[in-house]
Structure formats: C-alpha cells, structure tokens
Amino acid sequence: METKLTTDINEIKFEIEKLNLYYGSFQALKEIDMTIYGNKITALIGPSGCGKSTFLRTLNRMNDLIQGVTIDGTIQFDEQDIYGTGYDIIELRKKVGMVFQKPNPFPKTIYENVVYGPKIHGEKDRSKLDHIVERTLKEVALWEEVKDRLHKPALGLSGGQQQRLCIARCLAVEPEVILMDEPTSALDPVATSKIEGLLEELAEKYTIVIVTHNMQQAGRVSDFTSFFLNGKVIETDKTEVIFSNPANKKTEDYITGRFG
Amino acid sequence: MKTYEKVIEKIIMISAVMSTISVALITVFIFQSGLPVLAEYGVLDFIFGTTWSPTNGSYGILPLIAGTLAVTLGALVIGIPTGIACAIFLSEILPKKWAKAFKSAIELLAGIPSVVYGFFGLVVIVPAIRNYVLPIYQIFDPDISATGFSILAGAVILAIMILPTIVSISENSITAVPREFKEASLALGANKMETIVKVLIPAASSGILSSIILGMGRAIGETMAVLLITGNMAKVPGSIMDPVATLTGTIAMEMGYASPTHQQALFAVGIILFVIIMLLNIIAQFSMRGLGGKTN
Numbered sequence: 001m002e003t004k005l006t007t008d009i010n011e012i013k014f015e016i017e018k019l020n021l022y023y024g025s026f027q028a029l030k031e032i033d034m035t036i037y038g039n040k041i042t043a044l045i046g047p048s049g050c051g052k053s054t055f056l057r058t059l060n061r062m063n064d065l066i067q068g069v070t071i072d073g074t075i076q077f078d079e080q081d082i083y084g085t086g087y088d089i090i091e092l093r094k095k096v097g098m099v100f101q102k103p104n105p106f107p108k109t110i111y112e113n114v115v116y117g118p119k120i121h122g123e124k125d126r127s128k129l130d131h132i133v134e135r136t137l138k139e140v141a142l143w144e145e146v147k148d149r150l151h152k153p154a155l156g157l158s159g160g161q162q163q164r165l166c167i168a169r170c171l172a173v174e175p176e177v178i179l180m181d182e183p184t185s186a187l188d189p190v191a192t193s194k195i196e197g198l199l200e201e202l203a204e205k206y207t208i209v210i211v212t213h214n215m216q217q218a219g220r221v222s223d224f225t226s227f228f229l230n231g232k233v234i235e236t237d238k239t240e241v242i243f244s245n246p247a248n249k250k251t252e253d254y255i256t257g258r259f260g
Numbered sequence: 261m262k263t264y265e266k267v268i269e270k271i272i273m274i275s276a277v278m279s280t281i282s283v284a285l286i287t288v289f290i291f292q293s294g295l296p297v298l299a300e301y302g303v304l305d306f307i308f309g310t311t312w313s314p315t316n317g318s319y320g321i322l323p324l325i326a327g328t329l330a331v332t333l334g335a336l337v338i339g340i341p342t343g344i345a346c347a348i349f350l351s352e353i354l355p356k357k358w359a360k361a362f363k364s365a366i367e368l369l370a371g372i373p374s375v376v377y378g379f380f381g382l383v384v385i386v387p388a389i390r391n392y393v394l395p396i397y398q399i400f401d402p403d404i405s406a407t408g409f410s411i412l413a414g415a416v417i418l419a420i421m422i423l424p425t426i427v428s429i430s431e432n433s434i435t436a437v438p439r440e441f442k443e444a445s446l447a448l449g450a451n452k453m454e455t456i457v458k459v460l461i462p463a464a465s466s467g468i469l470s471s472i473i474l475g476m477g478r479a480i481g482e483t484m485a486v487l488l489i490t491g492n493m494a495k496v497p498g499s500i501m502d503p504v505a506t507l508t509g510t511i512a513m514e515m516g517y518a519s520p521t522h523q524q525a526l527f528a529v530g531i532i533l534f535v536i537i538m539l540l541n542i543i544a545q546f547s548m549r550g551l552g553g554k555t556n
C-alpha cells in the first residue's frame with residue numbers, strides 16, 4: 001500500500017516501520033509504515049476509533065502511561081529509535097510537544113502556564129522567562145489579547161484562547177515537532193480558523209502532525225495526508241493527491257463522504 | 261402509596277427537626293452555663309490569665325489554650341507531611357488494586373476508639389519517649405527531667421488519629437484532578453515527581469487544605485487519648501518534653517468534682533472550644549468552596 005513519494009523534501013523527522021500496538025489483547029495499530037517530513041504539516045484522517053490518536057501518542061510515548069499497552073516495530077525520530085533501550089523520554093517530549101483535543105491549561109496564571117515547561121527544564125532567569133512568554137504568545141497571536149492579564153488565571157480565557165495558550169505552552173520548550181490531536185474540535189468556527197491560520201506560520205519553524213476529523217481542515221492546512229482505517233494506514237500522500245486522485249478506493253470513498 | 265410516602269416524609273422531617281433542636285439546645289445550655297462566669301471574671305482575664313487554679317478561684321485558661329495548641333500543632337507537624345505523602349503514594353504511585361486495600365486499612369484507623377489510642381500511647385509512646393527521646397534531649401540540656409508524659413506524646417498519638425482524615429480527603433482530591441492536567445505536564449517533559457508537586461498538588465490544594473483543617477478540628481476536640489498521655493499539668497509549656505493540660509482534657513478531668521463556680525468555668529472553657537471548632541469548620545467550608553471555584 002505504501003506510496004513512494006517523489007518530492008523535494010530532504011529532511012525526515014519520523015520514520016515508522018511495522019508499528020503494532022496492542023491494548024491488552026486488542027490490536028489498535030496494525031503494521032504501520034509512515035514517513036513524517038520536517039517542517040511540513042501531516043494530517044491524519046479517518047473515521048473515529050481507527051487509531052489516529054493512538055498512533056499520534058506513540059510519537060511522544062504518551063501511551064507509556066496506559067497500563068497494558070505493548071508495542072512492536074520501530075519509530076525513528078531523527079534517526080534514533082525512540083523505543084530503544086536507554087532512549088531518554090524526557091528529551092523526546094521536550095522535542096516532540098503535544099496539543100490535546102480539549103484545551104487543558106493548568107489551573108494557574110497565563111504566565112505560569114507558559115513558563116511551566118522552561119522552568120521544569122531549569123530556566124530560572126526571570127527576564128528570560130518573560131521573554132519566552134512574550135515570544136510564544138506572539139507566535140500564537142494571543143499576546144495582544146492577554147498582555148495586560150498575564151497574571152490572571154488561564155481558565156478565565158475563552159476556549160479558543162485557552163487552546164492557543166496551550167500551543168504557546170508547548171512552543172515554550174522549543175520543540176521540533178508539535179503533535180495535535182483534533183485541536184479545534186472543541187472550538188467554534190472563528191477560533192478554529194484562527195488556529196488554522198496559525199498552523200501555516202508554525203510550519204515554517206516546526207514539524208506538525210495533526211489529527212483531524214474534519215476533511216476540509218486537512219485539505220486546507222496540510223502538506224501530507226495519511227488515511228487510517230481500522231488500525232491500518234491505507235494511504236499516505238501529498239494532500240492534493242489524496243484529495244484529487246487517491247490510489248485506494250477506500251480513501252476515495254471516505255474523502256467523498258461515502259462512509260465515516 | 262401516597263400515604264406511605266407522606267409518613268416517610270414526616271418521619272424524616274421529624275428526625276431533622278429533632279437533631280437541629282438538640283444541637284440548638286446543647287448550644288444554648290453551654291452558653292447559659294458558661295457565660296455568667298465569663299461576664300463576672302472578664303473574657304480577657306479568662307482567656308489570657310496564666311493561672312488555672314480553680315481551688316484558689318483563678319480561672320486563667322491560657323495554659324490550657326497553650327497546651328491544646330502545642331499538642332495540635334505538634335500533631336499537624338507530624339501528621340500533615342505524613343498524610344500528604346501517604347495520599348500521593350496511594351493515588352499516584354501504588355497500583356490501583358493495592359491502593360484500595362491500603363486505603364480501607366487507613367480508614368479503619370478512624371474507627372478505633374480513642375481510649376485505645378490513649379492506652380497505646382500510655383504503654384508504648386510515653387515509655388519510648390522517656391527511654392529513647394529523653395537521652396537525646398539530655399545531651400543538649402543535662403538538667404532536663406521528664407516522665408515521657410508530654411506534648412510530644414500527645415502530638416504523636418494525635419498525628420496517628422488525624423491521619424485517616426488527612427489521607428482520605430487528600431487522596432480523593434488528588435485522584436479527582438483531571439487526567440488532562442497530568443498528561444499536559446508529562447507531555448511537556450516533566451517527570452512524575454515534578455508533575456505531582458507542580459500540578460497535582462496545587463490543583464488539589466483546596467481539598468488538601470480542608471483535610472488539614474478538619475484534621476485539626478479533630479485534634480483540638482480529642483479528649484481521652486490526650487488526657488491519658490500529656491500529663492495534665494496546667495502550665496504554659498517550655499519544651500515539647502513538658503507535660504500540658506488541654507481544654508478538653510481539663511473539662512473531662514475536673515467536671516466530676518467541680519464546685520458550682522468551677523463548673524461554670526468549665527462550661528466557659530467549653531464555649532471557647534465551641535467557638536474554635538466552629539471557626540475551623542467555617543474556614544474548611546470556605547477553603548473547599550473558594551479554591552474549588554477557581555479550579556473550575
């Protein structure tokens with residue numbers, strides 16, 4: 001099923017080979033092969049329950065938290081096997097940040113949310129932290145809205161603002177990759193389009209992998225699209241190819257809304 | 261069916277009214293019995309007087325307040341870190357099935373009658389303090405003499421007694437912290453300990469605070485266990501090895517043989533206790549609500 005991609009991309013961020021994941025005895029991911037390219041946006045689409053979130057969470061090893069999960073196959077990140085013995089998960093999660101489906105700022109101030117990561121990783125210098133807050137909030141286009149209330153509770157923000165804050169919080173640890181699991185599904189259309197607009201700018205500096213159940217969104221924002229079905233990757237290709245001329249009939253059926 | 265429901269309703273209403281009335285009557289009675297002495301003796305003289313000597317007509321309860329505070333604070337100093345550590349261990353570190361067993365064991369501690377704690381303190385803690393803690397104290401202060409009946413003994417026993425309150429309420433509130441917060445922290449590269457200290461505990465702080473205040477209320481109100489092991493000496497203490505008398509212990513000890521005025525003074529002590537516990541409960545309620553509101 002693997003389509004060879006003939007593109008001008010040189011940097012490979014993730015190389016996934018024969019990845020299988022089991023929740024106990026239930027196999028949620030089956031023989032997944034995928035390549036994720038640097039500074040591109042890769043969208044994961046497919047009907048709900050097909051394993052998109054599960055796959056995304058293997059990339060920063062968040063599935064490690066769930067009891068009874070077993071994984072085989074390899075995931076190389078910058079040419080290192082992240083499930084290999086001795087691989088530093090903390091380092092991995094610093095480089096591979098995550099934004100969740102439901103905005104989940106900590107019950108702390110806006111400022112404290114952003115500096116949480118840098119502080120954990122040892123940054124104590126107040127002026128540097130101030131700088132990080134300003135830089136990241138500007139990157140997510142939230143600075144103008146919150147610069148006068150940085151020390152107010154983050155939970156006082158609107159849903160869309162909270163989600164942008166969560167992106168800023170993620171950027172503050174200077175990741176290389178940002179994983180996003182349906183980041184706009186809990187938001188209204190205006191907030192959604194703000195975040196979509198953001199993605200394009202972010203892709204200049206970061207590699208983005210985004211799960212979305214919204215086909216238009218995948219079409220609008222992504223460079224590559226991967227179609228998941230029942231724990232398998234049916235097809236990965238350039239987004240315009242997936243949407244105009246998919247190689248697989250199932251992909252076409254899904255794209256044209258015949259099921260899902 | 262209709263009449264059946266009406267009867268049940270009436271019974272429930274009567275029980276509610278009865279218990280409310282009982283509480284009200286007890287309150288009125290305590291205040292009625294204790295207020296005359298407070299008025300006559302002067303509230304400030306009563307609270308800040310340093311001599312409690314009913315046979316000589318001195319009713320200064322400062323030594324009793326000091327005794328109660330010392331024992332309670334001691335219990336909190338020992339009980340809070342232990343209790344919170346235990347709550348964290350149960351909610352975040354121990355596998356679920358084990359945590360359940362441990363939690364019920366700790367809750368069982370709450371069911372043991374306090375006189376049993378007192379007796380345990382009497383035969384274990386007091387001698388242990390005399391034999392092991394005192395010699396260490398004597399290195400620094402050779403002249404000190406102590407029997408083991410002390411603030412320290414009371415604090416240790418009370419710490420054990422308030423543990424179930426602190427552990428179970430704190431554990432519940434840590435467990436109730438949304439999983440999303442924990443995931444967000446870990447995904448930022450925090451380790452488990454950092455996540456517990458910087459995210460889970462702050463998010464659960466209102467529950468933890470309430471558990472501490474409720475534990476404190478229990479410690480202040482505790483009578484029997486403390487009575488048996490603190491030595492009952494109504495003197496403002498100088499060190500944790502000194503014997504003290506507490507507010508509750510004094511009422512229990514002296515009520516039996518008290519002269520009428522003395523008896524009124526003991527009721528006045530009761531008023532002070534009443535007010536302290538009321539305040540604590542109000543604070544506990546506020547901390548639950550106030551902080552809880554912010555997290556939502």
Ligand SMILES: Nc1ncnc2c1ncn2[C@@H]1O[C@H](COP(=O)(O)OP(=O)(O)O)[C@@H](O)[C@H]1O
Nearest residue numbers: 023026028047048049050051052053054055066
């Ligand atoms: N913690 C878990 N334990 C057991 N099964 C799970 C768990 N999480 C997800 N699954 C199952 O794995 C499959 C894939 O889930 P998920 O990755 O969340 O799908 P998607 O994000 O595509 O909707 C589903 O069948 C789901 O029921």
Ligand SMILES: [Mg+2]
Nearest residue numbers: 052053054181
């Ligand atoms: Mg999902």
